[in-house]
Amino acid sequence: MKVNRVAAVPIITHDPYFSVWAPGDHLYDADTIHWSGLSQKVTGYVTVDGRVFRFLGKGYEREEVIEQTSLDITANATTYTFENEDIVLDVRFLSPLLLNDLDILARPCTYVDYTVKRKKACDVNVEFVLSDELVQRNKDALNWVEGTSPLADGKGEFAYASMGRAKQKPLGNSGDSITIDWGFAYLACLAGEGRTYFDKGNRSLVASLCLGKDKSEASMIVAYDDLLSINYFGEWRKGYWTKKYKTIFQAIAGAFEDKEETLKKAKALDEDVEKRALASGGEDYALLCIMSYRQSICAHKLITDEDGNVIFLSKENDSNGCIGTVDVSYPSIPLYLIYNPELVKGMIRPIMRFADYDVWNFDFAPHDVGRYPYAWGQAYGANRGMDGNSRIFYTGEGDTILPAFYMLPASSTAYDVRYQMPVEECGNMLIMTAVV
Numbered sequence: 313m314k315v316n317r318v319a320a321v322p323i324i325t326h327d328p329y330f331s332v333w334a335p336g337d338h339l340y341d342a343d344t345i346h347w348s349g350l351s352q353k354v355t356g357y358v359t360v361d362g363r364v365f366r367f368l369g370k371g372y373e374r375e376e377v378i379e380q381t382s383l384d385i386t387a388n389a390t391t392y393t394f395e396n397e398d399i400v401l402d403v404r405f406l407s408p409l410l411l412n413d414l415d416i417l418a419r420p421c422t423y424v425d426y427t428v429k430r431k432k433a434c435d436v437n438v439e440f441v442l443s444d445e446l447v448q449r450n451k452d453a454l455n456w457v458e459g460t461s462p463l464a465d466g467k468g469e470f471a472y473a474s475m476g477r478a479k480q481k482p483l484g485n486s487g488d489s490i491t492i493d494w495g496f497a498y499l500a501c502l503a504g505e506g507r508t509y510f511d512k513g514n515r516s517l518v519a520s521l522c523l524g525k526d527k528s529e530a531s532m533i534v535a536y537d538d539l540l541s542i543n544y545f546g547e548w549r550k551g552y553w554t555k556k557y558k559t560i561f562q563a564i565a566g567a568f569e570d571k572e573e574t575l576k577k578a579k580a581l582d583e584d585v586e587k588r589a590l591a592s593g594g595e596d597y598a599l600l601c602i603m604s605y606r607q608s609i610c611a612h613k614l615i616t617d618e619d620g621n622v623i624f625l626s627k628e629n630d631s632n633g634c635i636g637t638v639d640v641s642y643p644s645i646p647l648y649l650i651y652n653p654e655l656v657k658g659m660i661r662p663i664m665r666f667a668d669y670d671v672w673n674f675d676f677a678p679h680d681v682g683r684y685p686y687a688w689g690q691a692y693g694a695n696r697g698m699d700g701n702s703r704i705f706y707t708g709e710g711d712t713i714l715p716a717f718y719m720l721p722a723s724s725t726a727y728d729v730r731y732q733m734p735v736e737e738c739g740n741m742l743i744m745t746a747v748v
Contacts, residue, residue: 313586313595313602315383320345322390322603323354324422325407325610327551328627328684329492330536332446334368338380339392339403343370347610348489348629353443360398361434367394367403368440386582387605398434402427408578409609411651414622416574418552418614420537420560421567423575426530428523436523438530444475444515446497446536449490453478456510456517460503461561464569470533472500472564473508473517482540483548485711486683488633495538500564505530531571535564542615542625542635544687545665545718552614552622581651588650608644613685617661624648624658627684634680635687636662639733642740649747656748662687663741671720674727676734677741682714689717693731 317337323344324332332352336342344354356368358378365378378394378401385391389406406423410416426438444454456475463469476496485493499508499519506521521530537560541551557563567574585605589598615623626641628634641659648655662681666689672678683691691714695704704726706715720726 313385313599315385315599318385318599318603321383321385322407322606322610323405324534325409325606326420326422326536327538327541327610327613328629329495329538330420331610336370338377339368340366340370340377340380344368346491347607348491350445350449350489350491352445352491354446355441355443356403357439357441358394358399358401359435359437359439360396365394365396367392367401385599385602387585387602388578388582398431399436400429400431401438406575406578407606407610408574409606410574410577410581411609411648411655412581413577414552414614414652414654415556416570416577417609419557419563419567420551420553421533421535421564423567423571424532424534426521426523428528428530430528433525435525436527438521438523440499440519440521440532440534441511441514442497442499442517442534447475447492447495448477449493451515454515456512458509461565463565467569469503470500470564470568471503471506471508472498472561473510473519474498475510475515475517480539482538483543483685486633486686486713487711488631488683489629490633490711492538494540495536496560498535498537498560498564499532500535500568501530501532502568506532508532533564533567535560535567541613542623542685542687544615544617544623544662546688546716547618549615549617549623552616555616605647608647611640611644614655614658621661622654622658623661624655625662625681625684625687626659628680632691633683634691635684636681638663638677638679638737638740642744645744645747653748656744660741660744660748666690666718669718670722671717671724671726673722674729674732674734676732677737679733679737682717686713688714689720690727691717693727695726695728 321334331347346352366375382393391404394401404425458473460469482494499517519532542549589601625636666681678690679692682688
């Protein structure tokens with residue numbers, strides 16, 4: 313769908329921590345940001361016969377930009393078009409969030425595809441730069457790796473570069489309006505199609521793709537390995553994608569190998585979302601549905617519990633960072649009821665589990681199951697100080713990790729009944745359970 317202006321444009325969208333958006337009317341008007349508003353700079357350039365133009369990110373005032381002429385957004389993809397006197401450049405960001413294919417939905421790989429139409433003979437090169445802000449917040453020491461990795465069945469290899477903090481602390485913080493401070497970001501392209509490397513001076517990953525004088529297409533993948541995703545009631549759980557792929561290298565290889573099939577599936581889903589929305593409410597409603605699709609999905613993390621059940625956990629933003637919030641799940645379920653009701657069950661299961669622990673001694677539904685990425689028991693409305701037979705002291709501010717409330721006995725009186733939401737949350741849970 314052609315778009316003139318939206319509040320923020322989805323660029324790389326996978327989960328609450330791997331979520332990059334463009335806040336400007338043009339892709340080069342402003343630096344990209346995390347969905348919480350924190351800076352996560354990604355920059356893009358196209359070089360035409362030695363002349364460099366910026367198409368992505370704010371960069372420097374002295375840099376030339378190639379004029380953005382259109383923006384097209386579907387449920388799974390964002391495509392920008394740029395043009396000058398020499399070329400027309402299409403840049404497509406496609407995060408294939410296929411609700412009917414959980415392996416691809418959970419795979420943390422975004423395709424970035426470039427298509428060039430030459431108005432005259434010219435040499436073209438594109439460059440994509442990923443800043444260290446995607447992997448850390450405090451300019452800590454970084455480790456990086458550059459190399460190649462094979463595709464399946466000896467069908468070639470891909471070049472990659474990765475970076476991450478030298479001191480890794482997976483799940484090392486918890487809170488609202490923050491992002492990840494651990495794990496490794498990757499840039500990858502098929503070997504022979506370009507170069508990927510770590511720019512030590514600028515603390516960034518770079519993918520440089522050469523289209524030369526005759527190639528019209530180039531492609532790369534942006535990926536993220538978060539190492540650990542969620543602490544689920546004491547279980548350290550990795551992302552759902554690790555069920556199929558043992559390493560991030562296998563996930564990236566899989567994304568290259570099944571790309572054509574994945575793009576066909578994404579296109580079919582894009583068309584279905586738009587068709588349903590247009591029939592229901594016209595063009596304005598269709599735009600809202602298209603914009604909501606990736607935003608809703610990437611506000612969740614998909615894992616399994618220790619028994620292999622699907623668990624689909626949301627993260628609140630601009631509230632208190634709660635995980636698995638009932639009154640967030642309830643309004644989001646229509647999308648998932650249409651395309652994969654198992655994900656609605658994945659929202660319900662954490663609440664049912666926590667409600668069964670001794671510490672939750674109320675006869676109504678909880679509000680949440682913790683604060684992201686710790687599903688350790690409801691964070692909202694917890695007592696502080698001397699209550700019952702337990703002393704409960706904690707800070708709810710910043711990036712602190714709250715106590716493991718789920719382990720406390722019923723006698724702890726961990727929650728203040730005055731701050732609960734029995735009518736709203738019971739209503740939400742009853743409707744979600746009945747309709748699924």
